[in-house]
Amino acid sequence: MDDQAHAARTMWNCLHDWWTMLPKQKRSLAAADAAIRQARKEIDWLGVLPAQAAQAVLKTYFQAWKNCWDHHADAPNFKARLHTVMSVDIPQGRDLNITRVHRRWGMANIPKIGRIRFRWTKDLPVGRHADTDNRITGARLVKDALGWHIAFRVQTLEPKPEPHPGPEVGIDVGVTVPLALSDENHQDHGRPARTRDGTADRDKWLNADEKAKLLRLQQRAAHRKSFGRPGQKTSNRLRATYDQIASLRARAKRRATDWQHRTTTQLARTCGVIVVEQLDITNMTKSARGTVQEPGTRVAQKSGLNRSISQEAWARTITMLTYKTARQGGTLHKVPAPGTSQRCSACGATTPGNRESQAVFVCKNEDCGWPGNADHNAGRNILHLYRMGHTLIPAAGSAVVRRPRGVKPATER
Structure with missing residues (x-):
């Protein structure tokens, strides 16, 4: 299996070089297919890859270019040995x-x-x-x-689901409370976001014994790495230690994904309309280091927050909710994110200093003064935006009009 996976990756890289070096008028699926067949005959270790799997590599590569032409993804590029998932397709x-x-x-x-x-x-x-x-x-x-x-x-052939009769709920994703619902049925995975010293807990999905084992492995790896020289090949012992560390990380990721699947399935079965924020996670997790001329402040704190946000995998949670609500007959909507954490859900006033801390919200309006949980308040505001008609994209499962191929998008000059 390892040989087939490496052959499939190399097939992709050779196909990418062949495709980019040819003139545009000579690029075609028939020519690429002939090149793949010739390569499998001339290079012995490429022959370990079955013919159907090689054809699957070609189809995947051509589909990657189609996605790029339709502005759905970036252009395909070279697949490095150490940063590519090993996989083989059986079409x-x-x-x-x-x-x-x-x-x-x-x-x-x-x-x-x-x-x-x-x-x-x-x-x-x-x-x-x-x-x-x-x-x-x-x-x-x-x-x-x-x-x-x-x-x-x-x-499989599945019948079209009936409209879900469940209630409407707004969900605010966070770090302290992973999923805060507007009806106060918050979903928590029971894993603390921070350690006792206040730093972000990077290994919260591991138990105490696994954390101790991970620490020993990291110390062992650092010790063995100290004997290496620049440019020298990694030793087998150090590589084995890295594999043990990676297995613990993979186990933690599997537990996090399992919790997300169970939680999103329960929400999709219970709620008819789910409303979430439209978050730009890439900008939220940017480094605060700055430049040499203008260095940033509180860089370590921002780094810990970015790590906590990445661990929660908000985008993966929203993706699961999107297709699971569609299967159950429900809908998922997105609303603008600005102001949801500072607006008071009781009186509607947005006053500076309403959110006293990460978890406490107290309305500074003299006529209101409503206190409550900050995440619960944000969930209520998200649901309020949906009821007022401030949705950003069509609901899941509705038709999306796409630009025809060959027609350039209109741009403003």
Whole structure:
């Protein structure tokens, strides 16, 4: 599997060089297909990649260019060995020949590898449960720090869901309270955002024993790295230590993703309309270091806040809510973010100093003086903006008008 993954990555890089060096009038799928076939014949270690997987690399690369031309993504680039996820695509589902051994395990055929066993975690349309509307169309092998995983592509026919009769709720994402709801049913994962000394807890998804093990591994890695020389190849012992550190990080990420899936599924099943903020996370997590001429202030504190924001993975949570609410018949809307944390949800006044701290909100208006939780207040303001009609984008599942291919967007001079 490792050989096939490296061959697929190299195939992408060779295809990228071949594509960018050719004149535009000579670029075509037929010419790229012929080049791939020739490369697999002339280079032995590229031949370990099955022909179908090589064709999948070509289709993925061409789709990446189409996404770039349609202004949906950046242009494809070179895939580095140490910064690329190892993966192999199996585009044809009939080659898998999946069988279920018992409740927890299944077997599948992998081209040029053979019969493998995998953990059966979800129901798959195999055997008498498979038909033209519900079937497996392919799979993808992906490797991370915990080993190799297989993800199946399933084509299924699902009925259009009925409109969800659930209530409307506004959600404010945060660091202290991950998901603060306007109805006060806040969702907390029980992991402290900061340690006892006030710094950001980078490893909050690990228990005490795992944190101690991680610290020992980091100290061991630093000790072994001190014996290396500039330009010298990393030793096998240091690489093994790095792998152990990566496995702990991957375990923490898996726990965080599991909590997000469970929480978003519960919200999608309960609520009919979910309203969130339109956040520019890239600007929120910019460094405060500044320049040499104008150095920034409170750089360490801002760095800890950026790390905490990145750990919560707000964008991934909103993505999960988007497609899960659509499956349940609900809708997700986004509203402008400015002012939601400073406006009083009781009287509607925005007075400087309303938010006394990260968790405490006290209205400074003399006629109001409403006290409450700052995150709960922001959630109520988000829901109020939706009810007043201040939505930014169409609801999930609605039609989006796209610019036709070949038509340049209008620009103001």
